[in-house]
Amino acid sequence: MSDEFLRDALAGLTAEPKSLPGKYLWDETGSDLFDRICHSADYYPTIQETALLPQAAADVARLVAPGVTVVEFGSGASRKIRTLLDALPDPSAYVAIDISGEYLEAAIRRLAPDYPGIAMVPVCADYSKPVRLPISAGPGGVLGFYPGTSIGNLEPREAGLFLERARQTLGPSLFLVGADGTSDPERLQRAYGAADGLMAAFHGNMLTRLNRELGADFDRDNFRHDIRLCHDPLRVEARLVATRAASYRLGDRTITLAAAEGIRTDTSHKYTADAFRTLAAASGWTPRALWQAEGGSFNLHLLQAEA
Numbered sequence: 106m107s108d109e110f111l112r113d114a115l116a117g118l119t120a121e122p123k124s125l126p127g128k129y130l131w132d133e134t135g136s137d138l139f140d141r142i143c144h145s146a147d148y149y150p151t152i153q154e155t156a157l158l159p160q161a162a163a164d165v166a167r168l169v170a171p172g173v174t175v176v177e178f179g180s181g182a183s184r185k186i187r188t189l190l191d192a193l194p195d196p197s198a199y200v201a202i203d204i205s206g207e208y209l210e211a212a213i214r215r216l217a218p219d220y221p222g223i224a225m226v227p228v229c230a231d232y233s234k235p236v237r238l239p240i241s242a243g244p245g246g247v248l249g250f251y252p253g254t255s256i257g258n259l260e261p262r263e264a265g266l267f268l269e270r271a272r273q274t275l276g277p278s279l280f281l282v283g284a285d286g287t288s289d290p291e292r293l294q295r296a297y298g299a300a301d302g303l304m305a306a307f308h309g310n311m312l313t314r315l316n317r318e319l320g321a322d323f324d325r326d327n328f329r330h331d332i333r334l335c336h337d338p339l340r341v342e343a344r345l346v347a348t349r350a351a352s353y354r355l356g357d358r359t360i361t362l363a364a365a366e367g368i369r370t371d372t373s374h375k376y377t378a379d380a381f382r383t384l385a386a387a388s389g390w391t392p393r394a395l396w397q398a399e400g401g402s403f404n405l406h407l408l409q410a411e412a
């Protein structure tokens with residue numbers, strides 16, 4: 106992992122403009138900070154999706170047979186999955202895929218006692234690469250779940266490739282995917298640029314990881330968190346901006362930042378329902394159903410892949 110982390114970090118920090126891949130936001134600290142962000146009143150995606158899930162889960166439950174295997178990509182704290190597991194007819198297994206290994210194990214330890222009849226299968230893996238399920242599908246087939254705004258954190262081309270890979274991983278299946286469609290600048294500013302400091306800590310943690318895991322010497326105090334609303338396509342970009350010019354060591358390279366130069370640490374793309382359906386169809390999925398909050402400010406899509 107650390108060879109790849111160093112390679113990716115050097116590639117991003119020696120390019121112009123500078124960036125770091127968002128997947129490195131997720132270690133135990135990053136996952137914990139994100140869970141706290143999800144509980145904040147300004148982080149509307151969790152609030153809206155959580156409100157949509159009971160109806161979506163009840164509708165999906167009517168479409169799957171008993172014994173379904175549920176596979177979640179980017180399972181995080183494994184909170185939303187409870188709504189699905191509670192509604193589905195006798196699910197046989199829950200496969201939780203996440204890159205944040207220790208946090209994943211702890212989330213499954215918390216979940217498992219409440220679902221003694223369901224096999225719990227944590228899989229620490231990077232879903233930007235092919236992932237193979239470690240168990241075969243249950244008698245009720247496979248239901249994929251990719252909630253939150255995670256698909257938006259991938260560049261649109263990467264999101265298309267992710268959906269293709271997910272089709273390979275899941276095989277013939279249904280796939281419930283969340284996609285944020287919010288375009289209101291004030292709401293986006295409140296959610297991503299929140300004044301409570303949690304977003305800043307979440308992004309700043311990436312520098313702590315570079316120092317701890319790769320022996321770099323970034324001075325966190327020299328960076329402030331900033332967001333930018335960009336168009337065509339609509340997205341929020343998060344940056345760590347150097348307050349003064351400085352040079353840092355990373356591997357055998359020196360990374361030099363000018364004053365006010367930013368490092369992009371994450372992007373959150375927003376999709377209208379139609380734009381997401383087009384992306385999914387181009388990746389081999391058939392859109393089957395849609396649940397919408399506030400006329401499309403958050404969308405839960407049900408996709409289907411045939412044999």
Ligand SMILES: C[S@@+](CC[C@H](N)C(=O)[O-])C[C@H]1O[C@@H](n2cnc3c(N)ncnc32)[C@H](O)[C@@H]1O
Pocket residue numbers: 127128131136139143151178179180181182183185202203204205230231232233252253254255
């Ligand atoms: C935005 S959070 C969503 C968490 C949760 N599913 C929710 O809806 O609240 C993204 C999750 O995906 C995981 N993740 C991010 N990039 C990943 C990758 N490349 N491979 C596997 N997991 C990843 C993170 O560790 C995190 O738990």
